[in-house]
Amino acid sequence: EADIYQTPRYLVIGTGKKITLECSQTMGHDKMYWYQQDPGMELHLIHYSYGVNSTEKGDLSSESTVSRIRTEHFPLTLESARPSHTSQYLCASSVSSYEQYFGPGTRLTVT
Amino acid sequence: KQEVTQIPAALSVPEGENLVLNCSFTDSAIYNLQWFRQDPGKGLTSLLLIQSSQREQTSGRLNASLDKSSGRSTLYIAASQPGDSATYLCAVERQTGANNLFFGTGTRLTVIP
Numbered sequence: 001e002a003d004i005y006q007t008p009r010y011l012v013i014g015t016g017k018k019i020t021l022e023c024s025q026t027m028g029h030d031k032m033y034w035y036q037q038d039p040g041m042e043l044h045l046i047h048y049s050y051g052v053n054s055t056e057k058g059d060l061s062s063e064s065t066v067s068r069i070r071t072e073h074f075p076l077t078l079e080s081a082r083p084s085h086t087s088q089y090l091c092a093s094s095v096s097s098y099e100q101y102f103g104p105g106t107r108l109t110v111t
Numbered sequence: 112k113q114e115v116t117q118i119p120a121a122l123s124v125p126e127g128e129n130l131v132l133n134c135s136f137t138d139s140a141i142y143n144l145q146w147f148r149q150d151p152g153k154g155l156t157s158l159l160l161i162q163s164s165q166r167e168q169t170s171g172r173l174n175a176s177l178d179k180s181s182g183r184s185t186l187y188i189a190a191s192q193p194g195d196s197a198t199y200l201c202a203v204e205r206q207t208g209a210n211n212l213f214f215g216t217g218t219r220l221t222v223i224p
Contacts, residue, residue: 006154033211042115043200045211058211090154092212099145100204100212102155 003027006091006103013081014111021076021106023091032074033092033100036060043090049074081110113138117201117215124191125223132186132218134201139179145212146175146186147200155200159186191222 004025013019025032030051035043035058045058049068063085064078074093078085088107094100114137124130134144143162147155159168159175161184167176174187188195198219202212 040216042216043202043212043214048211088152092155098143099157099160100202101157102147104154105152107152 004091004093004101004103006089006106008106009104010107010109012109012111015080015082017081019078019081019108021089021091021108023074023076023103024072025074025093025101025103026072027093027095027101028071029093029095029101030071031094032068033094034058034064034066034074034076035090035092036062037088037090037105039088047076081108083110086110113141113203113205113213115201115203115213115215117199117218119218120216121219121221123221123223126191126193128191128222129187129189130191130220132188132199132201132220134184134186134215136182136184136201136203136213138203138205139182140206141179142204142206144175144177144184145202145204146173146184147202149198149200149217151198158199188220191220193222193224195222196220 007022032049034047037043044060046062047066090105091103092100145160146158161177172189177184198217200217202214
């Protein structure tokens, strides 16, 4: 079983609030990813990191930001949440071109 | 741009039946292809990974094949069980850029007891 964790699992928050979604892995993987998945839709990459102090935007434009200060930790932040940010956010990690392991996801609802 | 298509979108079968899920992709420049299972409201569980140089992988009742030149993969599930009910996602990892996965929309499988 993959050792990748996400908190919170569920979050309901009001418009305008700042939120941070946590993702951590204990496998020592260099690569980490954030995907966004709307109900019934494909997953789309919004951020990725090749290692400490390396972050890049993914294919899907997102108002969120990420940081990678430690190998095991890859948090995602929304400075001001809006209803359009309501979605499921999935974190993943991998070693180069090998299997990607996914966390359980955070289901975010912005009211 | 890589596009991944999965058919059918939904499938219902009686318990015990063998079944095949299909995945096609438009750009054959891939590192690997991965099949995942997603249960409602949950994350993804990796089922099988096929490297671009491989033709198939097997795990228990699951067998996945890859034909990179034609941009196709199949996931074969033998002797289906109600516990197999889930959405099955196919994803390809591209060779350039972020090495991220491009996902299909999945096939929602229901195995009827």
